[in-house]
Amino acid sequence: MKTSNTLWKERLSGKLPSDLGREVDIFETQIALRKQGRVEERLFAEARLRRGVYGQRYDNGQRHDGVKVQQLSYPGQGPTKGPHTLWDAPGMQRIKIPFGGLNASQLEVLAELAEEYSDGVAHITTRQDVQLHFVHVEDTPTVMRRLAAVGITTREACGNTVRNVTACPYAGVCPDEAFDVTPYARALSRFLLGHPDCQDFGRKFKPAFSGCRQHACGLVSMHDLGVVAETRVVDGAEKRGLRLLVGGGLGSVPYQAKLFDEFLAPEELLPIAQAIARVFARLGEKKNRNRARLKFLVHDLGIEKFRELVLEERSILPHDSRWADYLAEAMRETELPLAAPDAMPEVDSEPFRRWLGTNTRGQKQAGYVVATVTLPLGDVTPTQLRALADVARRLTRETIRTTVEQNFVIRWVSKRDLPALFEVLDSVGLGQPGAGNIVDVVACPGTDTCKLGISSSRGLAAELRTRLAVTSLQLDGAIQNLHIKISGCFNSCGQHHVADLGFYGVSRKVSGYAVPHFQVVLGGEWTNNGGSYGLPMIAVPSRNIPELVQRVCEHYVTTRMSGESFKQFIKRIGKAAVRELVDDLARVPTGQENRFYFSDWGDPREYSIDDIGVGECAGEVISSFEFDLAAAEREVFEAQLLLERGEVKPAGETAYASMLHAAKALVKTEHWDIRDHADDIVSEFRKRFFDTERFFDPFAGGKFAQYLFGAHAKAGLPYSAETAHHLVEEAQLFIEASHTCYNRMGPQVRPVVNVQPA
Amino acid sequence: MELQHINVKLYLERPEAVKLEAVVPVFHEWIQQQVCEELLIDVADYRHLHGGPGVVLVGHQADYSIDNTDNRLGVRYNRKADYGESNRDRFSQALHAALRACQRLESEAQLGGMIRFNRRDLRLFVNDRMLASIGSSRNGEVQRELGGFFASVLGGEANFEMRVESDPRRLFGVEVRALAPIDVNGLISTLA
Ligand code: SF4
Numbered sequence: 010m011k012t013s014n015t016l017w018k019e020r021l022s023g024k025l026p027s028d029l030g031r032e033v034d035i036f037e038t039q040i041a042l043r044k045q046g047r048v049e050e051r052l053f054a055e056a057r058l059r060r061g062v063y064g065q066r067y068d069n070g071q072r073h074d075g076v077k078v079q080q081l082s083y084p085g086q087g088p089t090k091g092p093h094t095l096w097d098a099p100g101m102q103r104i105k106i107p108f109g110g111l112n113a114s115q116l117e118v119l120a121e122l123a124e125e126y127s128d129g130v131a132h133i134t135t136r137q138d139v140q141l142h143f144v145h146v147e148d149t150p151t152v153m154r155r156l157a158a159v160g161i162t163t164r165e166a167c168g169n170t171v172r173n174v175t176a177c178p179y180a181g182v183c184p185d186e187a188f189d190v191t192p193y194a195r196a197l198s199r200f201l202l203g204h205p206d207c208q209d210f211g212r213k214f215k216p217a218f219s220g221c222r223q224h225a226c227g228l229v230s231m232h233d234l235g236v237v238a239e240t241r242v243v244d245g246a247e248k249r250g251l252r253l254l255v256g257g258g259l260g261s262v263p264y265q266a267k268l269f270d271e272f273l274a275p276e277e278l279l280p281i282a283q284a285i286a287r288v289f290a291r292l293g294e295k296k297n298r299n300r301a302r303l304k305f306l307v308h309d310l311g312i313e314k315f316r317e318l319v320l321e322e323r324s325i326l327p328h329d330s331r332w333a334d335y336l337a338e339a340m341r342e343t344e345l346p347l348a349a350p351d352a353m354p355e356v357d358s359e360p361f362r363r364w365l366g367t368n369t370r371g372q373k374q375a376g377y378v379v380a381t382v383t384l385p386l387g388d389v390t391p392t393q394l395r396a397l398a399d400v401a402r403r404l405t406r407e408t409i410r411t412t413v414e415q416n417f418v419i420r421w422v423s424k425r426d427l428p429a430l431f432e433v434l435d436s437v438g439l440g441q442p443g444a445g446n447i448v449d450v451v452a453c454p455g456t457d458t459c460k461l462g463i464s465s466s467r468g469l470a471a472e473l474r475t476r477l478a479v480t481s482l483q484l485d486g487a488i489q490n491l492h493i494k495i496s497g498c499f500n501s502c503g504q505h506h507v508a509d510l511g512f513y514g515v516s517r518k519v520s521g522y523a524v525p526h527f528q529v530v531l532g533g534e535w536t537n538n539g540g541s542y543g544l545p546m547i548a549v550p551s552r553n554i555p556e557l558v559q560r561v562c563e564h565y566v567t568t569r570m571s572g573e574s575f576k577q578f579i580k581r582i583g584k585a586a587v588r589e590l591v592d593d594l595a596r597v598p599t600g601q602e603n604r605f606y607f608s609d610w611g612d613p614r615e616y617s618i619d620d621i622g623v624g625e626c627a628g629e630v631i632s633s634f635e636f637d638l639a640a641a642e643r644e645v646f647e648a649q650l651l652l653e654r655g656e657v658k659p660a661g662e663t664a665y666a667s668m669l670h671a672a673k674a675l676v677k678t679e680h681w682d683i684r685d686h687a688d689d690i691v692s693e694f695r696k697r698f699f700d701t702e703r704f705f706d707p708f709a710g711g712k713f714a715q716y717l718f719g720a721h722a723k724a725g726l727p728y729s730a731e732t733a734h735h736l737v738e739e740a741q742l743f744i745e746a747s748h749t750c751y752n753r754m755g756p757q758v759r760p761v762v763n764v765q766p767a
Numbered sequence: 768m769e770l771q772h773i774n775v776k777l778y779l780e781r782p783e784a785v786k787l788e789a790v791v792p793v794f795h796e797w798i799q800q801q802v803c804e805e806l807l808i809d810v811a812d813y814r815h816l817h818g819g820p821g822v823v824l825v826g827h828q829a830d831y832s833i834d835n836t837d838n839r840l841g842v843r844y845n846r847k848a849d850y851g852e853s854n855r856d857r858f859s860q861a862l863h864a865a866l867r868a869c870q871r872l873e874s875e876a877q878l879g880g881m882i883r884f885n886r887r888d889l890r891l892f893v894n895d896r897m898l899a900s901i902g903s904s905r906n907g908e909v910q911r912e913l914g915g916f917f918a919s920v921l922g923g924e925a926n927f928e929m930r931v932e933s934d935p936r937r938l939f940g941v942e943v944r945a946l947a948p949i950d951v952n953g954l955i956s957t958l959a
Contacts, residue, residue, distance in 0.1 A: 013771075016897045067809060072808070082806060128811050128820060129834075386815060388813065438817020612791075
């Protein structure tokens, strides 16, 4: 943990956007409360997940060292960060990058953070986020402040929330797009961030945008909410619309998204998304997290019924000016180049030519290209990040984005500048060719750092990369463009379902030993926005996967029909033929040589999953009441601190606010749309909980409710040190009474809407 | 100025002969046996990165690595937990830990002597931009402290050259070149 955390807080005080700064302050208070044991571990876990502070492998204090499960004795015996999650164990910080857009200063800050708080590497994820590993939880507020200073938030990067809004990295410059989806993605991301209607989901909710239907860049078909740009000519004029898809998702059971609207008016995007969120929050599964994604709700209800409910919800939404505020800007918005368009000079260099062939593509704006910076396994060093920042400043207006293939793209590079760009990239080891082809293997963190990893997805990816890079030039053209994607387990973070050759980690027992395997999933469709999913074929020991890749590819090259895609080929030959082809590889050889099979790629330890942890992908399902009450408790704690510092007025106001927060939490269990207005809250609370005596304590009767009424009646009057002090104490008691009341109400405190599945 | 999170990197002789994959099982064994003072947690393998952190043995109080930042291979000690009463304590501790780790690697049978500190070149830097940054007005004082420290452990000012990092975006630190080969055992005893 860094000793400089308080110094950073002081240095950045007043310099952060106020909303982001406040967010971090709140999280810091939550950390303090957890350390004092004043917040329950489950609640703290979800609170930190909602700030992108994630668990990491071995944070339960157990690690299989190749011989036995070793207890890792962290020095602090303090609180936990969540169930089975030790406080001092390092964790992962996920950083949301909406539509992957980054500028040079942001790259530089990411470089600094990777260096100072992590293990010297920043990792790009398959959803355009950035992740830092091995970060101490008590350093995370500083990490967040330093990010906030360059306009980045980690809020809702994990947990049961709206996750990063992804979009094609070519949006705005792609020759095939209908129009630039960037402003719509940005607007949705801002609108849903922290939105009250998005705080009570049973699972995460992932939106994605694409500029066209046919390419894969946005992968909208596998998202909870997919948005595709479309245009139509109406009365002779071109009109923009959005093709809206809902209920897609990978995970162990992949679902293709269903069409919600063929051509939604752009001004309806935000309200419809809000209505979808409300329906999901209200009807989505909460208890069984395995069925809590939107895809199950859409499936169970049927798309027709789901649409009907959403439109009904839409019709009663109170108007919000933000729905349309951004639209005029969206029509005007265009990124600009720095350099004039110009022809590319002659360069006599084979590496440059190879890179040019695979890593650049023309923009719709003549004379400019998008250059892809391939990152092995999505990893990038601080030195490389700084070099990228420099070159983005020098050659473009800092137009960089991350991609779902775990790379960067630099947009608006004048063709004239390509040799200079390549020279810089090459000097820091980023001039590798093969972007988006078979060498550019995608992998989730797997057993390296993920608590749920079963097999080493990164180890296998590194092995395949190394082997394929050697032979890539000799590979048949049909193979060059295949996609390999690897997940460490069935949760599909490596997006294996949409790869030509996909793999996900499984474990098998052989001769009494656990052996890492991968389930082979073939023939997924990457194009058409991840248009169809591959078929699981056979589980093969991890060590045999490289041989399997080679064999399947060779078979494809030699037996495919003219023009036949890999997906068509797999469909034609069928599962039985594939199994026959690779059946021998599914067996672990007997005898001495099989020791090789008992460990995984890149990890010499004898394989074991005895130390596997409990996943945090979705976080705990915490009711919105629990969250709201935790916020009220945090406020009363802040009020105490203010009082200690002699800040009487803010102390009184904060204590009063905490009571309102708690009262609202109770009211919300019955009246979800209660306005955030003190008079409304108090009157609804009185009607529902005081007049009915449901809030009454068996001994004290309505005393605690009177504290709220008294505080409300005196709101706005000056506080003395004494009255503020009393108020803080009363607020504490009121919050306790709210807890008790909620517990008395039993489990069914939310309105139940009875909807029959279609 | 109190400095913390001191890093020391000892540059290697014949770096081209080092096969980083051989280091991975060694670090795993170190975890198995918990051979260092710090709690050792995991191994992060970044061999696929150009000029990257190489192979990192992640610990709680500190990380050890065979680090290839700047494409210069070295044994690196990265102190993460705070330590000591004075800057001198902290310089000493980090240098001592790096030398001990290097010594251990040099004698690892599995590595066959491929890892060997070149006995001349090292880098000491502060992995915290708030506590020390290039261009800060306090740097003169820190440089003097570092100069004094190395003079005392390397037998006098005439025995080494020290160059201060100048790129403002990099971590503050110094490159030290001993003018005669360093006696590692002797230096470890001096620092102990
Ligand atoms: S697919 Fe599994 S192993 Fe990979 S990141 Fe997701 S949960 Fe972890």
